[in-house]
Amino acid sequence: MSHSLNMGSHDGVQSLAVFVVIGMVITLMIPANANLSSHFYDKVCPQALPVIRTVVQRAINREPRIGASLLRLHFHDCFVNGCDGSILLDDTKNFIGEKTAFANNNSARGFSVVDEIKAAVDKACKRPVVSCADILAIAARDSVAIYGGKHFWYQVLLGRRDARTASRSAANSNLPPPTFSFSQLVSNFQSHGLNVKDLVALSGGHTIGFARCTTFRNRIYNESNIDPRFAASLRNTCPRSGGDNNLQKLDPTPARVDTKYFTDLVHKKGLLHSDQELFKGQGRESDKLVQLYSKNTLAFARDFKASMIKMGNLKPLTGRQGEIRCHCRRIN
Numbered sequence: 001m002s003h004s005l006n007m008g009s010h011d012g013v014q015s016l017a018v019f020v021v022i023g024m025v026i027t028l029m030i031p032a033n034a035n036l037s038s039h040f041y042d043k044v045c046p047q048a049l050p051v052i053r054t055v056v057q058r059a060i061n062r063e064p065r066i067g068a069s070l071l072r073l074h075f076h077d078c079f080v081n082g083c084d085g086s087i088l089l090d091d092t093k094n095f096i097g098e099k100t101a102f103a104n105n106n107s108a109r110g111f112s113v114v115d116e117i118k119a120a121v122d123k124a125c126k127r128p129v130v131s132c133a134d135i136l137a138i139a140a141r142d143s144v145a146i147y148g149g150k151h152f153w154y155q156v157l158l159g160r161r162d163a164r165t166a167s168r169s170a171a172n173s174n175l176p177p178p179t180f181s182f183s184q185l186v187s188n189f190q191s192h193g194l195n196v197k198d199l200v201a202l203s204g205g206h207t208i209g210f211a212r213c214t215t216f217r218n219r220i221y222n223e224s225n226i227d228p229r230f231a232a233s234l235r236n237t238c239p240r241s242g243g244d245n246n247l248q249k250l251d252p253t254p255a256r257v258d259t260k261y262f263t264d265l266v267h268k269k270g271l272l273h274s275d276q277e278l279f280k281g282q283g284r285e286s287d288k289l290v291q292l293y294s295k296n297t298l299a300f301a302r303d304f305k306a307s308m309i310k311m312g313n314l315k316p317l318t319g320r321q322g323e324i325r326c327h328c329r330r331i332n
Ligand code: HEM
Pocket: 065, 068, 069, 070, 071, 072, 075, 106, 107, 108, 109, 176, 177, 178, 179, 180, 185, 202, 203, 204, 205, 206, 208, 209, 210, 211, 212, 213, 215, 250, 272, 274
């Protein structure tokens, strides 16, 4: 007589218990907020990441600033209801989107490159499998690696899905303006689960790209925590009135990810008020980090990459939440 036919009621209870435990383990393996993974597209579309990298490289060759604009798009996406591609949505009759929020209006750029990436990746994958939110994360990583070299390359986590709505008022209340004081910057970052080290490291994003006169005018005419010769040198580019959109590089090497942004802060040559708030020579944690990063590329690279991954993990939509958009500017 076989063992299974002779199974007593005691064994039955035991195997039921085993099933319950297995069920609980499976349930625990599908967390409410599923994790992102670096291999998300490896099986479904192995060409996705190389194709995106090629389009980003081509766009940077065409316009050296564009990678900076792409990095900023990812930041502005993540800080408004998480990294969900919401910044890319045009206004509809149901909502006013984020593109005209204070920090984005006449400022956020790179949307047509995102469209170009989306078209190329969907064509390579033969169907829309890569979300617009992931495209922003990948394009930001690629830009940083292209401008910064191998020390600034990191494995980007993927599997985000796209939001079906966007909100200008959420963008207005969540994106920090350059007028913020240190404590306002700290609490803004804290509200996103990011600490002082993340604030300083991620502000290192200003090692690339440009700012408009209107964002630093008050600083060069009215502030005292600024090198006077540096301030004077900017007054042609940024007159007291007019020239609001005139551009100034955020650090001396706007197409290179390096530590010059931090060296500048140590010398009171931060372009934005918010930049200089990080360094006042007062021995605070942020002062020490600025000093460290100004002298140590590898320390900056290590912390910047870790904080980028942390920022990229902000409230992603995963699993069956949201959707994979067919066009990044509108919901399906
Ligand atoms: C800490 C708070 C921050 C403030 C107040 C701030 C503010 C600004 C401002 C005012 C500009 C110039 C925009 C314009 O004139 O149109 C700018 C540009 C830029 N920001 Fe930030 N930013 C912050 C953090 C970050 C972070 C965390 C990143 C990325 C990790 C980032 C990446 C950039 C880049 C790359 C540019 C240049 C964009 C371009 O040239 O198109 N910023 N930021």
